[in-house]
Amino acid sequence: MAERRVPGKGAASAKPRASQADGKARKTKASDGQAGRAAAGARTGPRAGPPAVLAAAAGPVRTGAVKDGHGTRSRLDVRKTYKLFIGGAFPRSESGRSYPVAGPDGTLLAHAARASRKDARDAVVAARKAGPGWAGATAYNRGQVLYRVAELLQGRAAQFADEIVKNEGLSQREAARTVAEAIDRWVWYAGWPDKVAQVAGAANPVAGPYFNFSVPEPTGVVAVLAPGAPGLLGLASVLAPVIATGNTAVVVASEPAPLPAVTLAEVLATSDVPGGVVNILTGRQAELAPVLAAHMDVNAIDLTGVPAAGRAELERLAAGNVKRVFAAEEDWAAPPAPARMLAFLEIKTVWHPVGV
Secondary structure (H helix, E strand, C coil): CCCCCHHHHHHHHHHHHHHHHHHHHHHHHHHHHHHHHHHHHHHHHHHHHHHHHHHHHCCCCCCCEEEEEEEEEEEECCCEECCCEEECCCCCCCCEEEEECCCCCCCCCEEEEEHHHHHHHHHHHHHHHHHHHHHHCHHHHHHHHHHHHHHHHHCCHHHHEEEEEHHHCCCHHHHHHHHHHHHHHHHHHHHHCCCCHHHHEEECCCCCCCCEEEEEEEEEEEEEEEECCHHHHHHHHHHHHHHCCCCEEECCCCCCCCHHHHHHHHHCCCCCCCCCCCEEEECCCCHHHHHHHCCCCEEEEECCCCCCCHHHHHHHHHHHCCCCCCCCCCCCCCCCCHHHHHCCCEEEEEHHHECC
């Protein structure tokens, strides 16, 4: 049987093969053109080349930038809105308010909660609730707890120094020195709880068949108006002696520089300090200080962080329930002394018959 030939079939089947070959040639030329343009971009500048050439020409990745397969793209830092520290938890302000925290050059660093009068009252309630357990702990145990705080401060030394540089405008070297001094200050007070009774107490000689002892006891709830710069060192110097002797504290952080205080709150939350022993409020000192000074369940107040001109009115409010009032102008770089611990102690005198 003779083979039948279909006219044009061979030509039609050959045509696609020729088109494929032409396509490969065109692709090869296009690749050569891209390579040439890439080489030209590497010679003339970053705008002429593809993303890989752009990334290579741009140099190292900038701070706040991310390098991926598509080149370099910038990103925004995650801004923190710090909360209050009350009763071992981090609630938002009851009022829902916050205020911006800026560095000396006006750069926005974060937002801090702006505590209200209700927040201050809640902090006092938490401090009063934690008081019996903290005062009833052994002096040796309180010393251990304070030393644990110093250990955690040491672990976050770099973070504290960075925040002090941004918030207070100190140099990196000055900030590192301030943090080291604050940690040392905390360790110094951690050694006092089991020794303060020997310093402040006494066995008194009396005329009669009695033992007579003077025994120091914690005052109770102490409101602390923290000083400004140096923030962490000043805060450690006013807070540690209050809790070392068995008191509980409600702290109003420095208004313009609250970052060391709120970061300290994060340290306290992960330490062995029971919830409510330290409560930290951020916000307007002029709004919170009168509330704490007049509060009938606050036993003492430290006015160190208040300017001298503003203390008279707070002292008048504190007289309502005969609060202990303490204020001192201090050189924070000077060696510490027991005066701050003794200021928030009460002396109980015990009489006991001899031989009974």
